[in-house]
Amino acid sequence: MMDPIVWEWIGAALRWLHVIAGIAWIGSSFYFVHLDSSLKPRDGLPKGAYGEAWQVHGGGFYHMVKFLVAPSNMPDDLTWFKWEAYATWLSGVALLVFVYYFGAQLYLIDLSVMELSNWEAIAISAGSLILGWAIYDGLCRSPLGRSDNLLALFGFGFVVVATFVFTQIFSARGAFMQAGALMGTIMAGNVFMVIIPNQRKVVAALMKGEAPDPRFGRTGKQRSMHNNYITLPTVFVMISNHYPLAYGGSLAWLILAFLIVMGVFIRHFFNTMHKGLPAPWWTWWVAAVCALIIVALSRVTPADPAVSGNLLPSPAVAEASVDLAAASDIVMGRCAMCHTREPVWEGVTVPPKGIVLDTPAAVAAHAEQIYTIAVWTHAMPPSNVTEMPVEERRVLARWYEDMRTATR
Numbered sequence: 044m045m046d047p048i049v050w051e052w053i054g055a056a057l058r059w060l061h062v063i064a065g066i067a068w069i070g071s072s073f074y075f076v077h078l079d080s081s082l083k084p085r086d087g088l089p090k091g092a093y094g095e096a097w098q099v100h101g102g103g104f105y106h107m108v109k110f111l112v113a114p115s116n117m118p119d120d121l122t123w124f125k126w127e128a129y130a131t132w133l134s135g136v137a138l139l140v141f142v143y144y145f146g147a148q149l150y151l152i153d154l155s156v157m158e159l160s161n162w163e164a165i166a167i168s169a170g171s172l173i174l175g176w177a178i179y180d181g182l183c184r185s186p187l188g189r190s191d192n193l194l195a196l197f198g199f200g201f202v203v204v205a206t207f208v209f210t211q212i213f214s215a216r217g218a219f220m221q222a223g224a225l226m227g228t229i230m231a232g233n234v235f236m237v238i239i240p241n242q243r244k245v246v247a248a249l250m251k252g253e254a255p256d257p258r259f260g261r262t263g264k265q266r267s268m269h270n271n272y273i274t275l276p277t278v279f280v281m282i283s284n285h286y287p288l289a290y291g292g293s294l295a296w297l298i299l300a301f302l303i304v305m306g307v308f309i310r311h312f313f314n315t316m317h318k319g320l321p322a323p324w325w326t327w328w329v330a331a332v333c334a335l336i337i338v339a340l341s342r343v344t345p346a347d348p349a350v351s352g353n354l355l356p357s358p359a360v361a362e363a364s365v366d367l368a369a370a371s372d373i374v375m376g377r378c379a380m381c382h383t384r385e386p387v388w389e390g391v392t393v394p395p396k397g398i399v400l401d402t403p404a405a406v407a408a409h410a411e412q413i414y415t416i417a418v419w420t421h422a423m424p425p426s427n428v429t430e431m432p433v434e435e436r437r438v439l440a441r442w443y444e445d446m447r448t449a450t451r
């Protein structure tokens with residue numbers, strides 16, 4: 044095996060690359076949707092031009108003109124926007140392999156959900172990305188594709204159902220990330236398989252002096268709008284691994300559904316504003332209602348009967364009051380093998396995320412985090428590798444509850 048310190052740094056480097064590529068992709072994609080919406084037709088534009096926009100940035104003025112048909116002389120150097128998308132997807136896949144495939148036991152598989160070997164889990168994960176793209180692409184090419192709204196509805200339903208299926212196969216965290224990877228793959232697939240190829244066909248036709256088939260432009264635009272609308276939820280899923288309340292509950296798939304709705308309405312607000320139309324402030328009400336529903340859904344107890352009863356305040360919380368010493372004993376026994384300065388768990392070489400839980404004082408200081416990550420949700424220990432029983436989580440629940448009432 045590779046040196047664990049080098050391994051850690053490779054993970055950090057991949058994440059850095061993925062975030063930077065994603066920023067470049069989303070940045071250019073938001074920019075062009077904004078530019079497209081803000082173009083205004085005017086008399087006297089060059090032949091074939093549809094509209095223009097004036098912009099100021101970085102000490103200069105830009106005069107943007109959009110041509111729907113070939114400009115009278117085709118420029119020699121045309122900038123294509125595609126590597127932002129490809130780099131984001133490629134670095135994302137590398138990160139998926141690095142974190143979730145190499146760390147399948149910790150992050151992808153939960154034996155209490157499904158007994159999978161590493162290779163089975165990896166095959167299902169990779170296969171479902173390919174299959175997922177094929178199904179989505181099939182929906183778009185089917186007669187449904189003629190109606191933007193109907194297609195959006197079915198695409199949404201498909202992603203939610205797929206997420207539900209993932210939660211029946213993978214660990215909670217693995218399932219959520221798999222859903223994010225599916226949405227990211229759909230977005231990158233749209234660029235690689237549809238938007239750029241269509242654009243090439245249009246350019247080729249224009250070069251030959253022919254009128255390009257308007258279908259190419261239309262489908263490209265449709266896919267591009269899908270990407271625009273699923274950007275916000277996809278990015279949320281990508282950062283959600285720090286928020287077990289988002290992925291750790293039994294209704295995570297429904298939380299994702301409301302996240303998508305929320306993201307779509309927020310995008311709609313900006314897209315409408317950028318067209319210069321009256322701002323649809325009502326969309327923020329929809330977003331706020333979605334946010335409230337998401338918070339409520341994250342309060343629902345896990346469905347597994349062996350696990351339920353963790354909700355507070357609940358009679359299932361341990362009866363006898365619990366002091367810090369007793370709580371620390373549990374944390375020492377189930378968490379400190381990894382969360383200590385010199386971890387003894389194989390493959391863990393530094394305290395994960397810098398969190399050290401090896402003294403009562405440290406346990407007290409991290410009470411909130413321990414509560415959300417190991418009591419309310421079961422995100423830690425990862426895939427319950429140290430076999431923490433539900434009773435111990437209840438004891439921690441009682442400790443936390445006692446502490447809160449004491450400080451109230």
Ligand code: HEC
Pocket residue numbers: 284285286374377378379380381382388391395396398412413416417423424425428429431
């Ligand atoms: C097998 C080793 C292992 C055990 C046991 C373990 N953890 Fe972790 N923990 C990890 C790893 C690895 C991460 C980093 C996850 C990541 O990369 O996002 C982590 C992350 C965390 C985080 C930070 C989450 C974040 O992203 O902000 C908290 C809090 C935490 N663990 C608490 C606990 C508690 C409480 C227990 C015991 C109930 C526990 N852990 C048991 C390995 C472990």
